Every structure is written in structure tokens, then in C-alpha cells.
Amino acid sequence: MSHYESLCRYAYTILKNAEEAEDVVQSMFVKIWEKREELEVKHTIRSYLFKAVYHQCINLLEHRSVKLKHQVHLAHEMLTETQLPEPFQHELEENIVAAIKTLPDQCRLIFMMSRYEELRYAEIAAHLKISVNTVENQISKALKILRVKLKDVIE
């Protein structure tokens, strides 16, 4: 995989938007070129690039409108009803919804907040008053369970 592609993929995991991810990477390359005389790279070019992309993405995220109230509201809704947010309801196949429903309550809630509400781990942790570490473990656990459940459909 080229640097370009892996940087785009990395940016995409953070931004969840392919065009924005590509924009970030492209404009970073141009910026680097423009500033090449002042630039100071301490480690490798690659780690410089990854760091720059990371910071630019986090910057962008912070500029996106914060929808805290809405998110908290949905979180409560999900706890009680296991309801997928409306915009996704139609597109998700039944087997995905069924698989997600089999997740333990907290695990499901955390996974859905991350995947469907696009909340950061820190935001999820703050909303649910749990540690970031717990969020991390639960997401990983959710993926493990889902991978087994959806094995036949995906592979």
C-alpha cells in the first residue's frame, strides 16, 4: 500500500468521509511542499506524515458541529429500545441488526455510539461515565462477537 493510500485510509477512519480524508492528505502534501524550507522532520517522513494527518483530522473534527444533546438523548433511547438511528434503519440488512441485538447491553450501546453516532471514545466515556479503556474493550469485544455471528454473510 502506498503512503498516499494508507494515509487516506487512516484519515478516513477518523473522519468517516472519504472525500474529506483525501482532501486532508492532498492538502498536507501541498503544504509540505510549500513549506519545505522551514520544515523540520525529526523522525521519518512517514511518521511526520501520519502525525500531520492525525492533527489535521482532529482539527476538522473539532470544527464539526457538536451535537451533544442529540447524542445523549439517543444514547438513552438506545439503552432502552435498541433502536438504530433512523437514517440507517433502512440500509442495514436484517442480519446486521439481528447480530447487533445479540450484543450485551453495554457492549451494544457503546458499539452503536461509536459506529452509528460517530462519537469519539472520550465522548462515549464521558456520556456513560465509564473509562476510555472500557469503551475500547467493549468495541473490540463487539467486533469479536459480530465477526463470529456474521461469519457466513461476510466471508
Added chain:
Amino acid sequence: MKNKIDIVVNDELIARYLSGEAQPEEAEALIDWLEDSVNHKHFEKIQATWHFTLPSKGKVSFDKDSAWNALQLDMRSTSKGSSLSLWYRVAAALIIGLSAVYFGYNLFQWKTVAQQISVVTQKNTETVTLPDNSTVVVNRNSTITYPKGFSKDSREVNFSGEGFFSVKADVSKPFVIHTTVADIKVVGTEFNVSSAGSALEVNVQEGRVLVYTSTDSVYIEAGHAALLEATKPIKIVNTIDANQWGYATRKFDFQDVPLADVFQSIEKAYPYTIQVANTDIKNCRLTASFDHVSAREMLNLIGETLDLTIQENDSTFRVEGKGCPWVQ
């Protein structure tokens, strides 16, 4: 090119990476780790699961068949000479290192905004068909701006004034209306948007829409409306008056409504002024529905029903008669 800190790549790190939480060092470590084909296979299985849970935010490809030359051109134009400086060499190394890399198909375009179309109304309403075949009836003195073609994953328009939106359903491309007060996000539905200065009103006729500002957000269901005023919290109203967007639907349904309100609805929908000879007329109540009836005809029908005479002069209708003095 090895990392100084040893980062263990495990399923937790992969999950962290997929959900956008990996630190740059971790992403790098993962990429090194993926060079092993067994690892790569394992990663792909987890990634496939992650993608599968939300197809619209799933697998993407970053187009490499693109104008590498365009980038070089761009770099040359900003070149500052000093051909043998360290940074020139670093940059050259960068380019060589990336030579398998192409830059996005639209290196130049990404800086410029896609071609925008603006429709500005003054005295007349206009029905605008957007690139996705959604329609907007733009009321008088309003403006809508939209791109000639919508992007891959969203449909976004800028709007001010009043308009009745009928948005075609497309779950993979949310439809977002930007106004100065708030943004309105929908999947596919019918609703009326009305903005004036720092106030915004969103009335939902069908489906549901998400109204959000930087500090607040609310889902509005059919039959409800959101009222926004500058930075105040969003207010939800449980009733809507479909006559308010009669300018778009040409449908009016009045159930025991005072004529004052009836006239207000008609004036809003049509470019006419209605004058009443005395306030008793405004007290009369009307129960009637109209479907694609002209303003003139509506007023004549109202006149016949309530024993009033209608006189037309230019764009003004004058309503005369005894009216309904017994009503408070």
C-alpha cells in the same frame, strides 16, 4: 523506519484503528504489522465486519489513477529555487517515496468549489428541481444555492427565505439544508422551511427531519414544527398549519378559521393584498377547502358563502360587507 516504541498490534488496536481512535504511531505500527500476509488476512476479517455493520461508511477506495503530473505542476509553480538545499532533497525523496502514489483526480478542483447554481426569487414563487430530482417550491424573496451535481455522499444546499421541500429518499446521501440559523438534515420527506433574520421555522408535513445548530439538535416528526431564534434552545411546536405552505401545494383547508387568518394565508400564497372594509369581516369564520383554486376564485367563493362583496383593483382585493359583528 522502525518505531522506537514497541507497539503491540492486537485486536484492540485494530478496533481502535477502525473506529478512528488510533494514534499516528499506532497506525504506523499497524501498517508495518500488515506486511505479514497472515496478519493482513486477520486484519481484513475484522475490517470486513466493521465495514459490514454500516455499508454506507464501509469500504472505500482512494483513487490512484490520477494526475500525478498535476501535483508536480502545482509544486513547480510554488518552487523557490535553492535546488540543492537539504529540503529540496527531502522533498525529492518524498516524491520518489511516493512515486507509486498518484494524487486525487481533482487536485486542482479540490481547492475550488463545485459549480453552484443560485435561484433568487422576488415577486414570484419558483419550483426548482435539484440534481437528485428533489423539488423545492421557493416562495417569494428567497434564495436557494445548490451544486450542479451533488457529491458522492451528501446533498447539500444553502437556503434563505421560505421554501417547501420535497426531498427524494436516498439513505446513502443525507440531504442537508444550511441556513444562517441552523442546519436541517433529512433522508426523504416533505417540509417547509422559513427563515427571517435570526429566526427559523421548520414545519414537517411528512417523515422526519433533524434540525441542528452548534449547541442544540432536535428531531422533528411529521405534524410538528421547530422554532429557532438565534442561540436560544430549539422550541418544538406540536401543531402545524399546512395552509402556511399553500404557496407550494396550492391546497388550503380551513376548519372554522377566522377570516383574518384565512386572508393572511391567501396573501402569503399569492402576490395579492387583501383589504377589509371593517374589522367585523375579519371575525367571520370559514370552513372550506380549496385545491388548486386561484386567489380570485377563492375570494369570490368566500364572498358568496359569507355574503361579502369582493372588488379587485390591480393586485389588491377589497372585501366589503357587514361581516360578523356578533362574534367576539
